[in-house]
Amino acid sequence: MSESIGQIISGLHPLERKVLAVFAQQPAAWDHELLQRTGLDESRLAMALGWLQSKGVIGVEEERGSRLVSLTELGRNYARVEIPERRIMKELTAGRPILIQELRERLGLEQLEVSTAVGNLKQHGIARVGQGGALELVSGELPPQVVGLTELISRLNQAAAPVADEIIDVEDRHILYDYIDKHWKTRGIFKFYEKVTKRHKLTALGVDLVARLPEEASGDVIGQLTPEMLKDGTWKGKAFRKYHIELNPPRIAMGSAHPYRQFLHDVQIKLISMGFEEMQGPLVESEFWNMDALYMPQFHPARDIHDVYFPKDLAPADDIDPALLERVAVTHERGGASGSAGWRYTFDRARARQPILRSQGTAVSARTLAGKPRVPGKYFSIARCFRYDQVDATHAPDFFQIEGVVLDRATTFRALLGLLKLFAAELAKADEIKFLPAYFPFTEPSVELHARHPRLGWIELGGAGLFRPEVTMPMGVEVPVIAWGLGLDRMAMVAMGLHDIRDLFSTDLEFLRTLRPPSALSSEPGT
């Protein structure tokens, strides 16, 4: 025994000595006591405790879960620009009554934020909806709850790390829980973590060790078996110190795939197994490939500056065959050779070359159709797309669209329905499906695929249609073409237990480490 302790002592790291010095004064100590008394930071303390624990010097006597609270992105934003209640009040104090829609635009708030804040102000008699639906000020005093909430947000924002919920005073806690009960069920301004704090205690070995800390000793119990011992046989006849294997081991991370990325990979494999070839395209597209080639008229509402993103200072696209551009232009204008009457407007050829951020995966299909595709041919792409939307629980800054085309001389609308049925079975394990009429500017007939999800009921799985001749003819494609797109994110999110699409692109490693990977392509929750 004495030798083992001696070896441990001789092998002690300075950090471990610091920790043991505390234990020399008291046999047991909580994490926060150790932090305070050693002056170590959290990660160094954790390391030292881990080592000592693995050496059997200390053990965990008691664990206590505590709740940590910090601000979400939205919360941090409120810390910067103040909460909507205050901002709305300021607008109202500034003068005349304001329409709620106008308030929303002026302050750049989301619908839900405005309605919640206005509801709050109304409830406390601070504002009321007057004539013509305009909001007007009644009193200039904010209720104590709102004031308290603002202060709490600002305190949490100043804290370097999440604050344990027992550190928050009773009144604040009241405000916090009251707020969570009432508002922002889906997009909170507060975020909680469970954190475990531990009380560590010297083991029997540890008690001996601390007692003999100053001594240098040698003994007959082996702590660490060494190559030398094996070579010279000195281990023979010695005892081995027993490990406390019932103690929790230190945590380690594992090299791992991102669960959502893995899900997309599984979709890729599945599509390949069905004979689909992958196609790819650039993030920065031109209006031509993103819309014009898809027979979306240049006045189409989805082409507005409020629907797609335009990059600054880029040169006009140079990857459009002028003859193709001309065929597309006349098709828009009067139908060209497609047998259509066209949209009957003047097509702006210069605008076709305007660069934009890809807003739909169909842009990749358009490039493929114009690039002499195989017949019969099946193609798919998993493409990052960008839309002009406020980022919120249902809108990520960019997202993946799974889309594709099928070219076949004998393709019919019934074959399209068959393909969708196959997708539902293969990609969503759904056999209860229905087809509903849909509208896309580039397909006719168009259809939506809905499937019954075991937990969500009927959900939309995708949209499809036969490309209009106005799309295919200018590209020289003379066979019917199925265009399809799948929306599998919702299914994947349910399988991962997520409610916020931004979580698919989370930057929180702790969160990622706890994420359940979706069991490949099943509508059942991950196991």
Place this chain on the structure above:
Amino acid sequence: MPTITIRRSDLAGLLKPSGRPSALTDETLHGLLPLVKGELKEAGGDGDELKIELNDSNRPDWWCAEGIARQLRLHRAPAAGQPLRLRRRGRLAQIRVERPVMAIRPFLGACIARNLPIDAALLEQIIQTQEKLAEIFGQKRRSLSIGYYRLDPLQFPLTYTAVKPTGAVFVPLGMEQPLTLEAILDEHPKGREYGHLLKGATRLPYFKDAAGQPLSFPPIVNSREVGEVRVGDRNLLIEVTGTDLRLVIMLVNLLAQNAADRGAMIEPVEVIYPNATPYGRRVVMPRDHSTPTVLKRDALFAVLGERLRDGEAVRALKQAGHRVAGAAGGWKVTPPPYRGDVMHPVDLIEDVAMMRGYGSLAPELPTSFTVGGVADRTRVEDHVRQWMIGLGFEEVLTNVLGARGDVLDKMGVEEPVVELENALSLQFAALRQWLLPSLLRVEAASAQAFYPHRIFEVGEVATVIEVPGGSPRAFTASGTRRSRTDLHLAALLASPAAAFSELHSALERFMLGAGATYRLTPASHPSFLDGRAGKISIGQQDAGWIGELHPAVLERWKITMPCVGWELALSRWPQAAAPGARLRDGRGPTSPS
């Protein structure tokens, strides 16, 4: 895609004779609404209110209770399409369009609806239809806007003209004081909202009657006197202004049909233009301007994949409201005057499929054999992910669109990136040109996650390249740069003792797996500590950077953990990174080869 609010009782009434609200259960509606590409979003509080989303942006005739009911009636009994009840009483009411307005907002159309008792519910519907049509179909009033007027006080002929901004004064809707047109643009909420449509015009559109009584300032706002339809009114003038006469006529036809469906008597109005239009100088509206489209039997069968009997096809076309006559090899189909969406026979084919129900078409499996496969770039990506995971790294997946400050300022880097002209917020205003900032964003948000952190991302970035010789021609876009999509890989190690050597080892092992011979050259980079960074090159080609992140960079990210990272441009490798996988740049589609 508009969402409208209508009353169940109103819809049932329009569905007469069998229209009891109790017969229109939510379930019945779920079954019927696909006929108008509609979806029941909410069946509201009192059970009478319905919120319905209409998904076809090219079928504005469906965006109202009248239109939904019309389609359902037609589907039930295709012969019962209610024709317009037109009445001419002596001389036609006339509207003169004067030359000055032709350069600003040239076209106006109108009709008269008599004997339409306005109650509060109907008024609500009329306003809703007017707004949805002008906002969504009329591009926020740019191409189409609508006005309703009390007919009885009007003295014909009316005049549609353009006047100086101070040339007309009236009390606009929602206000008490008379304002000049100019003041309306400045002070009236609608003026502020839609005034930009008239930007630069020295004269402004103005609509008045023979006695000089103001009707409206199209497309901004009506006069409060005759331009405010009230409960109790019975006789109305319906007016549409716009930039495309065909669409103006179509909308007049539609609004006339809506009024007629509620029992109104429609009287045509003659609009007299200063010059000939494609429809003549004098245009009487409503006007059936639909032209027939020939639908070939073979085309119908080929698209649907099903042979229909002639009677079945004709019935389905009539259910969609079309007039059908025989033609060689098929039918001559004339859409109803309120539809402007039929451009090609395929539009008629969808009508047939919809009216028969998609459920009536049996799905059929595709039979052609094709060989599947991933793009070369994906193959590289998959190899790379496997190696990195094998090296003990955790994969992250982050957004391409982010803050300019993240990819440049915080990194101490100055170089061109793709920035947005119309960003919604600074947080999402630039495309990343490298991945390390994404990994630092993860690190900055993950101080609670136990250490060490070994993370990586393989993904797309937008590289900015200069166009030699600048912009070739003066197009809308005038920059001298282009964007190229590249595939990058970045790895980051963050730990209290983050060691350059550990990440260097990982890089070494990675390169061995990739079969690439690489070289590290000491070099300075603003993101890394001097003397602890180097350029990675493969052959003669620069391929990336490795280094210990500069404390100043970490400070800007509010990271308090030492970090080492590397970044590789996979798509710029000259040679194969994986057996059989050629790395290519991401520009353009992978040609099917």
